[in-house]
Amino acid sequence: MxxxxxxxxxxxxxxxDAQIASHRLMLxxxxxxxxxxxxxxxxxxxxxxxxxxEQIVHEEQQRAGxxxxxxxxxxxxxxxxxxxxxxxxxxxxLRITDRHGRDMLxxxxxxxxxxxxxxAHxxxxxxxxxxxxHIQWKFRDEIRPRFGVMRGREFLMKDGYNFDLTKEDALHAYNRHLVSYLRTYERMGLQAIPMRADSGPIGGDDTHEFLVLAETGESEVFYDSKVTDIRLGEREIDYDSHAECRAVMEEFTSLYARTDETHDEAVFNEIPEERRRSARGIEVGQIFYFGTKYSEPMGATVVTQSGERVPVHMGSHGIGVSRLLGALIEANHDENGIIWPEGVTPFHCGIVNLKQGDAEADAACEDLYKALKNKGLEPLYDDREERAGAKFATMDLIGLPWRITVGPRGLKNGVVELTSRRTGESEELPPETAVARVAEIYAGL
Amino acid sequence: MxxxxxxxxxxxxxxxDAQIASHRLMLxxxxxxxxxxxxxxxxxxxxxxxxxxEQIVHEEQQRAGxxxxxxxxxxxxxxxxxxxxxxxxxxxxLRITDRHGRDMLxxxxxxxxxxxxxxAHxxxxxxxxxxxxHIQWKFRDEIRPRFGVMRGREFLMKDGYNFDLTKEDALHAYNRHLVSYLRTYERMGLQAIPMRADSGPIGGDDTHEFLVLAETGESEVFYDSKVTDIRLGEREIDYDSHAECRAVMEEFTSLYARTDETHDEAVFNEIPEERRRSARGIEVGQIFYFGTKYSEPMGATVVTQSGERVPVHMGSHGIGVSRLLGALIEANHDENGIIWPEGVTPFHCGIVNLKQGDAEADAACEDLYKALKNKGLEPLYDDREERAGAKFATMDLIGLPWRITVGPRGLKNGVVELTSRRTGESEELPPETAVARVAEIYAGL
Known part of the structure; x- marks a missing residue:
């Protein structure tokens, strides 16, 4: 672009009026x-x-079947x-009445x-x-919406529902969701810790929330610091295997990690003191097992192998898609702006032309632009007639993880500058090497 | 899958209760x-x-800039x-009041x-x-919703808005939308004819509707039969060129083609009698130029090069995304079910295993399934324990354009059967040739 x-x-x-960093920076x-x-x-x-x-959520949900x-x-x-x-x-x-007087919501x-x-089916x-x-817009008529998309009224959510014959199968679905959620957040460059939580208006026996640690989080959380060392990483997990999914669930949930709703001071104090942490967190997902709470009153039954009709065991599982943007920014920014993790960046790489209108600089930028696109990457080329300082400030603000800077002086030596937004470190490289480097960074993401 | x-x-x-084919078949x-x-x-x-x-609409909108x-x-x-x-x-x-008593819609x-x-910006x-x-859900509280997704209340629409300095630029945007819409429909295997239409509640001077001819259409249309011979085809069009876009607009709109709202019997009768057609059509899109109708009352102005502040010239342009499914089926079905054009099919190819449980047939199906996926295609493999007739009936009903049938008898001769849903014609081929054939059909779509 x-x-x-x-x-x-x-x-x-x-x-x-924007009180927190993500709200300010998104505006x-x-x-x-x-x-x-x-x-x-x-x-x-x-x-x-x-x-x-949304795309990452879709891919990981479908990978889990x-x-x-x-x-x-x-x-x-x-x-x-x-x-x-x-x-x-x-x-x-939000209750609505249509033109025929029917109650909707x-x-x-x-x-x-x-x-x-x-x-029905x-x-x-x-x-x-x-x-x-599905991933669909929802509405909750919050009395005091605030913090931008973190506590909006119209928000985008992924909500999924499992239907199983037995409680055991439904608990496997619960564990499978836990694994797929961990993978989803990790792909976004986000650590979200599953914590024992309260079930709220959904109802249910078993529930975990996924929390991103951030000073501006609205929930108070208590955890064993060892829980932040666990990663799913690249390991292969068979989503059909009850044992494999349960093992991951146990690994991620056996250490103490709870929100204030379920916090138990006595249990917490059993953790060695140097590992006890209290902090604030942003909820970015929640999983529930609630058994037959809906299937029984609503008559969602199946006939078993032995001919018996039984209500199905269900759970529901949500990821706050629009809220994740806020959480990502809370966890990834500095005084100059956003720092997108590579997994979710809006453009893979910025191109800054230091001397727009200079024939050689313009041509070099065009070549870079095309070379990046040919690698399947989407660059954002700042081709405006603006001074360099303004261009850098814009790039830092919008937070693209990588920037290539092109100027007449560097071009004389056959180089451009590749800069990491996160570390601020720059390297002078021939243009084609810079393109290869950026392509390598995104390979497999 | x-x-x-x-x-x-x-x-x-x-x-x-479903009165038209698309509604019945979608159910x-x-x-x-x-x-x-x-x-x-x-x-x-x-x-x-x-x-x-949705994906095709996005791609063609972005191609047009x-x-x-x-x-x-x-x-x-x-x-x-x-x-x-x-x-x-x-x-x-649909008017809504929120918990604070604010009027919303x-x-x-x-x-x-x-x-x-x-x-604001x-x-x-x-x-x-x-x-x-954007492509977003809309709501119109129709007094009598009917025909399934063709006249629903909650529906998905692409609506786009151009902002231009002059009327001439805005008319170029109008023409550019016309071209991009023609390309969008053609990619879906659909002929949608631009017809002069009435502006309705959007307001505006210039407007065309895009209509798909179908017996069940709700609009009466009148046209010169020559208009159905024109195709955009593969020609390259520069969306930045006023002249090129205008030429396409003139080519597609100079022949008589109007809805009943703008129909003029006297002009119609000037067409040679053998080319006069009256028929029914389904509206799948509309483009408007409405000048400063909104920019003036709402203060959407820009400062010109000479320092003057002027209201911008605008237009709005819509494609009925969810309604298109109905239109596509009305135009593509037979007594056995849907016949998807390759451009929009939910799966590229069906695989029917005539003898589920037969080791050789199962293995051949698995190989085909993987080979098609390796070509970037999405097959739907009917691996149920069902009789062949039921499997064929399902495939015909859901309308995948291509089906590969695998049975022990064919496999003895090293062949499977490739069948076109549209023509019903079958061909016996070695499995790898069938895969290559299907891949070739979808190349470039």
């Missing part, structure tokens, strides 16, 4: 615009990151009356609807196990 | 499920086609009061919001031309 033809409305001033970098309280437009740069995160579909944003109130949640949900549910979650789809144990998921 | 692990709830019976093929009047879930097969159509962003589904009523449309829009607008279109984004002629678009 050439910046002269793009729409990147960066702000010079820091917006006064300043031209990623979002508030349209109403807690409701945002995703400007082109923000939209690119949102799509990238989960099947995508798409449920609508608006739901009938009748469905929620069946489960009993229509009256329970409170004022966070903007879905805050989809347990009822997915159970309705299941009961599945009747036999042979069709199990089944996990369906 | 292996069918045994997929969720494809095909129906044996034809749903009684029977397990593509959609109605959740409320005019509100559908997209089951996995339907979701795949929806995503494929248009920039994607994403606006929210809910909007503030105040924005619509500025343009004067809040009171004008009527009962099709579920966006039926986005002229106001995009104009708000523009005026763009001040200079130097930032023009600019075309922004």
């Amino acid at each position: 050439r910046l002269s033809r793009y729409f990147l409305p960066v702000l010079k001033e820091t917006p006064a 300043r970098a031209g990623m979002i615009r508030q349209q109403s309280a807690g409701i945002y437009s995703w400007l082109p740069l923000g939209y690119r990151v949102l799509r990238r995160i 989960h099947i995508p579909l798409l449920m609508p944003t608006l739901q009938s109130a009748d469905l929620w009356r069946e489960s009993g949640r229509y009256d329970d949900y409170g004022e966070e549910m 903007y879905g805050p979650t989809n347990e009822e609807m997915i159970t309705d789809i299941f009961r 599945v009747t036999s144990y042979k069709d199990l196990p089944l996990t369906l998921y | 292996r069918l045994s692990r997929y969720f494809l709830p095909v129906l044996k019976e034809t749903p009684a 029977r093929a397990g593509m959609i499920r109605q959740q409320s009047a005019g509100i559908y879930s997209w089951l996995p097969l339907g979701y795949r086609v929806l995503r494929r159509i 248009h920039i994607p962003l994403l606006m929210p589904t809910l909007q503030s009523a105040d924005l619509w009061r500025e343009s004067g449309r809040y009171d004008d829009y009527g009962e099709e607008m 579920y966006g039926p279109t986005n002229e106001e919001m995009i104009t708000d984004i523009f005026r 763009v001040t200079s002629y130097k930032d023009l031309p600019l075309t922004l678009y």
Whole structure:
């Protein structure tokens, strides 16, 4: 993309009402615009990151064998009356009346609807196990929306639902989700720690939240510092293997790590003192096993091999897709702006032309632009007639992990400059070496 | 995808309340499920086609230089009061009140919001031309939703908005959209004819609708039969060239082609009688030029080179993404089911194992499955323990354009059968030749 033809409305001033870094930086970098309280437009740069995160979530869900579909944003109130949640949900549910006077709502979650789809179409144990998921806009009418996309009212969420014949199978689905979530966050360059949590309005016996440690997090968390040393890494895990998924679950959840809702001071104090940590965290996902809580009242049953009709065991599993942008920025920024991890960056590499209009510099930038595109990478070429300082400031603000700087002086020596946004370190290289280096960094991501 | 692990709830019976073929077939093929009047879930097969159509629309919009962003589904009523449309829009607008008593609405279109984004961030002629678009769910509270996704209430639309300094530039944007829309529909294997249309509640001087001819279309259309002979085909068009885009626009719109709203019997009768056609059509897109209708009341202005402040010239341009599935099926089906054009098929090729459990047949199917995936294709392998007739019926119903049938008898002679869904013609080929043939068909799509 050439910046002269793009729409990147960066702000010079820091917006006064934005209290946390991610909110400020998303506004300043031209990623979002508030349209109403807690409701945002995703400007082109923000939209690119949102799509990238969505793509990683899709890939990891499908790798785990989960099947995508798409449920609508608006739901009938009748469905929620069946489960009993229509009256329970409170004022966070946005209730709507259509022109015929029918009660509707903007879905805050989809347990009822997915159970309705299941009961309409599945009747036999042979069709199990089944996990369906979607990535769709949700609405929760927060009384005081704040922190930008971190606590918005209209937000994008991945929610998935497993249907299993037995509790044991459903717990495997729970563990499988835990593994796939760990992989999802790691691909984004994010450490999200599974912590024992409270079940809230979804209900359920077993539940873990995934928390990213950050000073601005809204949850207080308590954990054994050893838990932050564990990584999934590159290991191969067979998502069909109960034992393999359970082993990962146990490895990641046996050390103490809890939110304040489930925190137990006595148990916490059994950890050696030097490993006890209390901190703040941002919730970016949650998994639940809730058994037959919805299948029983809503009649989601299957016939077993022995001819018996039984309600299915279910769970639901969510990733806060739009909120992840906030969490990623909270965990990756400095005083000059955002520092995107390579896995989610909106453009792979910036190109800064120090002397726009200089024939040699322009040609070198065009060549770099094409060479990067030929490698399957998407560069952002700052081809504006601006002074170098302004171009660097924009690149630092929007946080592309790599920048290639092209100027007449370097070109005389046959080199350009490759700079890491994270470390600030630069290296002078021939243009083709810089391209190869960037391609290598992104290979396999 | 292996069918045994997929969720494809095909129906044996034809749903009684579905009046048109596309609605019936989408229900029977397990593509959609109605959740409320005019509100559908997209089951996995339907979701795949929806995503494929979305992808083509994105690619062609970006090829034309248009920039994607994403606006929210809910909007503030105040924005619509500025343009004067809040009171004008009527009962099709779904009005919502949030917990603080603020008036909101579920966006039926986005002229106001995009104009708000523009005026907040763009001040200079130097930032023009600019075309922004998004693909987002919309809601129109139709009094009588019908025909499945063809006239739903919650529907997916691509809507794009151009901002230009002069009327001439804005008309180029109009022509550029016309060309990009023609290319979009052709890639989907669909002929959509631009017809002079009425501007409706969007307002505007110039507007064309794109109509797919189909008996079940809701619009009456009148046209010169020669108009159906024109194709864009493979020609290269420079989207920056005013002359090239205008030439395509003139070529496609100079022959008589109008909807009943603008039909003029006297002009129509000047066409030679044997070329006069009246038929029915499905609207799948519309382009508008409306000048300063929104920029003036909402203050979307730029400073020109000479320092003058002027309102920008705008247009809006829509493609009915979810409705296109209905139109595609209306134009591509027979008594046995859907016949997907290669450009939009949910899976590239079906594999039918005539004797599941037979070691040789199973191994041959597995090899085919892997070979197709290695070519970057997505096969759907019917690995269920079902009789051949049921497998064929399912494949015909869901409409994959190509099917490879594998059975012990053929394998003895070293062949499998490659069948075209459209023609019904079959050919016996060695498995590797069948794979190469299928790969060749999809190369470049």
